[in-house]
Amino acid sequence: MNLKIAVLPGDGIGPEVILQAKKALYAIGEVYNHEFVFEEALMGAVAIDKTGNPLPEQTLNLCLNTDAVLLGAIGDPKYDNNPNAKVRPEQGLLKLRKELGLFANIRPIKPYKALIESSPLKREIIEGADFTIFRELTGGAYFGTKTLNEEGTHASDLCEYSEEEITRIAHLAFQSAQKRRKKLTMVDKANVLETSRLWRKVVQKVSEEYSDVKLDFLFVDNAAMQLILNPKQFDVILTENLFGDILSDEASVITGSIGLLPSVSLGEKNALFEPIHGSYPQAKGKNIANPIASILAAALLLEHFGLTKEAHVIYKAVEKAIEYKVVTVDLKPDSKFGTNEVGEFVSNFI
Amino acid sequence: MNLKIAVLPGDGIGPEVILQAKKALYAIGEVYNHEFVFEEALMGAVAIDKTGNPLPEQTLNLCLNTDAVLLGAIGDPKYDNNPNAKVRPEQGLLKLRKELGLFANIRPIKPYKALIESSPLKREIIEGADFTIFRELTGGAYFGTKTLNEEGTHASDLCEYSEEEITRIAHLAFQSAQKRRKKLTMVDKANVLETSRLWRKVVQKVSEEYSDVKLDFLFVDNAAMQLILNPKQFDVILTENLFGDILSDEASVITGSIGLLPSVSLGEKNALFEPIHGSYPQAKGKNIANPIASILAAALLLEHFGLTKEAHVIYKAVEKAIEYKVVTVDLKPDSKFGTNEVGEFVSNFI
Ligand SMILES: CC(C)[C@H](C(=O)O)[C@@H](O)C(=O)O
Ligand SMILES: CC(C)[C@H](C(=O)O)[C@@H](O)C(=O)O
Numbered sequence: 001m002n003l004k005i006a007v008l009p010g011d012g013i014g015p016e017v018i019l020q021a022k023k024a025l026y027a028i029g030e031v032y033n034h035e036f037v038f039e040e041a042l043m044g045a046v047a048i049d050k051t052g053n054p055l056p057e058q059t060l061n062l063c064l065n066t067d068a069v070l071l072g073a074i075g076d077p078k079y080d081n082n083p084n085a086k087v088r089p090e091q092g093l094l095k096l097r098k099e100l101g102l103f104a105n106i107r108p109i110k111p112y113k114a115l116i117e118s119s120p121l122k123r124e125i126i127e128g129a130d131f132t133i134f135r136e137l138t139g140g141a142y143f144g145t146k147t148l149n150e151e152g153t154h155a156s157d158l159c160e161y162s163e164e165e166i167t168r169i170a171h172l173a174f175q176s177a178q179k180r181r182k183k184l185t186m187v188d189k190a191n192v193l194e195t196s197r198l199w200r201k202v203v204q205k206v207s208e209e210y211s212d213v214k215l216d217f218l219f220v221d222n223a224a225m226q227l228i229l230n231p232k233q234f235d236v237i238l239t240e241n242l243f244g245d246i247l248s249d250e251a252s253v254i255t256g257s258i259g260l261l262p263s264v265s266l267g268e269k270n271a272l273f274e275p276i277h278g279s280y281p282q283a284k285g286k287n288i289a290n291p292i293a294s295i296l297a298a299a300l301l302l303e304h305f306g307l308t309k310e311a312h313v314i315y316k317a318v319e320k321a322i323e324y325k326v327v328t329v330d331l332k333p334d335s336k337f338g339t340n341e342v343g344e345f346v347s348n349f350i
Numbered sequence: 351m352n353l354k355i356a357v358l359p360g361d362g363i364g365p366e367v368i369l370q371a372k373k374a375l376y377a378i379g380e381v382y383n384h385e386f387v388f389e390e391a392l393m394g395a396v397a398i399d400k401t402g403n404p405l406p407e408q409t410l411n412l413c414l415n416t417d418a419v420l421l422g423a424i425g426d427p428k429y430d431n432n433p434n435a436k437v438r439p440e441q442g443l444l445k446l447r448k449e450l451g452l453f454a455n456i457r458p459i460k461p462y463k464a465l466i467e468s469s470p471l472k473r474e475i476i477e478g479a480d481f482t483i484f485r486e487l488t489g490g491a492y493f494g495t496k497t498l499n500e501e502g503t504h505a506s507d508l509c510e511y512s513e514e515e516i517t518r519i520a521h522l523a524f525q526s527a528q529k530r531r532k533k534l535t536m537v538d539k540a541n542v543l544e545t546s547r548l549w550r551k552v553v554q555k556v557s558e559e560y561s562d563v564k565l566d567f568l569f570v571d572n573a574a575m576q577l578i579l580n581p582k583q584f585d586v587i588l589t590e591n592l593f594g595d596i597l598s599d600e601a602s603v604i605t606g607s608i609g610l611l612p613s614v615s616l617g618e619k620n621a622l623f624e625p626i627h628g629s630y631p632q633a634k635g636k637n638i639a640n641p642i643a644s645i646l647a648a649a650l651l652l653e654h655f656g657l658t659k660e661a662h663v664i665y666k667a668v669e670k671a672i673e674y675k676v677v678t679v680d681l682k683p684d685s686k687f688g689t690n691e692v693g694e695f696v697s698n699f700i
């Protein structure tokens with residue numbers, strides 16, 4: 001297979017972890033005779049520094065014309081703590097999601113056997129947990145009109161949703177549930193928000209086409225609690241953009257480290273693969289960042305194009321790395337291994 | 351001391367748990383020579399059933415003219431799953447918060463020694479955790495304009511904040527931090543939301559008056575993760591309405607049961623005390639609901655009026671109940687004790 005992949009290393013630890021993902025893909029390409037052509041481009045704070053624009057035209061065009069996008073991470077504290085910054089790295093990511101129409105962000109959560117002890121949660125709580133979060137990614141308060149009055153004393157964010165936006169991701173989530181344990185939990189705040197009530201109504205309607213899937217509803221406050229009290233109750237979780245952002249980071253604790261979790265963002269025509277962790281600027285250049293989430297993002301990419309066998313080789317390699325404790329310090333505080341060594345282990349295993 | 355207390359038992363388990371809180375207050379009144387006069391009123395689904403209005407005029411007037419409000423819980427599934435309901439129990443609670451100007455909801459989180467094992471989190475994670483969440487309660491998406499178009503296919507919720515709304519709760523949070531470990535963590539989503547950027551700016555400004563308090567910032571997705579990974583890092587958490595709703599329910603897992611956590615909501619003139627749990631309709635009338643959160647809400651009420659010694663007797667009684675395992679099934683699955691027995695134990699201890 002020939003695949004053209006746009007690579008956006010981004011900020012902070014992005015470049016280092018993406019390098020390891022590329023190494024894994026190269027190794028797969030050699031062994032299984034695929035040609036993966038990588039084209040790198042700028043996005044995030046690094047793009048602002050070089051071009052003034054967090055998502056340069058050139059980057060966007062590249063992403064629109066490749067088979068897939070592989071993203072590192074974006075974000076830089078120099079923007080976070082400056083409420084007056086006019087341009088921010090995150091705008092690049094949000095614009096990319098919007099322009100590529102990546103309406104569904106999918107995050108699988110499942111603890112590794114060898115890592116059960118690294119979780120802050122007790123073994124009996126997490127052993128056997130296995131669920132996937134479907135987060136709507138191009139709507140809600142992320143993209144609604146924002147205002148700040150001239151005096152800078154009053155601000156607003158508008159959260160909007162349409163039936164169409166809810167319907168399309170609901171179908172994906174129900175289809176996924178059909179292939180899994182046939183349970184879908186819709187998370188919202190329908191006792192307060194109008195958009196949540198629309199979500200409930202539309203998801204209820206879509207559910208009629210999936211009578212084999214059991215649908216239930218949870219308020220987001222309760223869901224944030226249930227994820228920790230009893231994560232095994234979940235199969236597929238469906239929710240809007242901001243709730244999905246919060247709940248999926250929270251759910252990462254089940255696996256022991258956010259450094260292990262990849263995600264895929266899907267649109268009608270495009271797909272983007274990334275680790276769910278952020279740019280972790282404090283770790284930049286120190287060879288301590290966990291590359292596994294990025295390597296697994298590469299595996300999700302392979303699966304997306306039907307290269308299931310190849311993806312499974314990567315999963316296996318990652319499992320072995322974890323089993324042999326070839327892991328970074330987030331998983332083993334006294335580890336001698338760094339970003340590079342973990343990446344080497346995985347690509348050598350392939 | 352003479353106190354006139356408006357009691358709103360509300361829905362579901364509200365009436366049963368509030369009864370136990372009243373028993374504790376009666377006992378305190380007898381032993382320490384205070385006169386607590388309770389006046390009950392309708393709110394929530396029960397008020398809709400009887401009057402059509404989730405917050406009848408009479409209830410509101412009573413609450414405006416008492417020293418304090420003691421609330422059980424509100425909410426009923428028959429409204430939750432009906433996206434078309436025009437009147438909802440929650441409207442009563444939101445209106446009450448607004449009319450009483452209860453802008454700050456304060457939720458202390460601290461595990462009981464005897465219950466460390468009931469938490470889904472490991473002992474070493476939670477032992478020593480001790481923090482307080484300050485949640486803004488009368489602004490944000492809860493109270494902004496809501497729209498639904500005529501076809502019922504497009505909905506919106508507006509999240510708004512003004513400098514003034516942020517300033518007043520920020521002062522309370524900083525003052526609390528000064529009396530504690532002098533650390534304040536502001537939780538927001540300033541990399542995406544305009545309102546969050548306003549929060550950051552205003553809180554930074556207020557912090558200049560509290561130079562002995564260390565201020566830091568966390569994005570809400572990261573905060574949802576950090577609460578579980580390392581809750582001991584927190585002292586005072588300050589956040590907006592919806593984030594506070596999510597994070598404080600999530601944080602309840604640290605204590606082992608949401609049935610243990612009270613909260614106080616403060617305004618310029620009024621104060622409302624309630625358990626943070628909901629109406630838990632499945633448990634209604636079964637004598638299994640945990641009354642401790644409500645009893646502790648009563649203790650917070652005493653503290654609020656300077657009756658510190660009396661409040662501490664209740665804390666002590668609750669600790670003893672937990673130590674002797676006179677607790678409900680949420681804390682001990684094979685417990686023989688119910689709502690009533692736990693309440694009896696506490697008031698007898700006084
Ligand atoms: C960087 C930020 C804008 C982003 C988001 O909130 O969507 C990130 O947290 C994520 O989850 O991908
Ligand atoms: C019942 C509901 C409207 C309420 C809220 O979201 O504020 C509750 O969850 C709470 O936290 O007090």
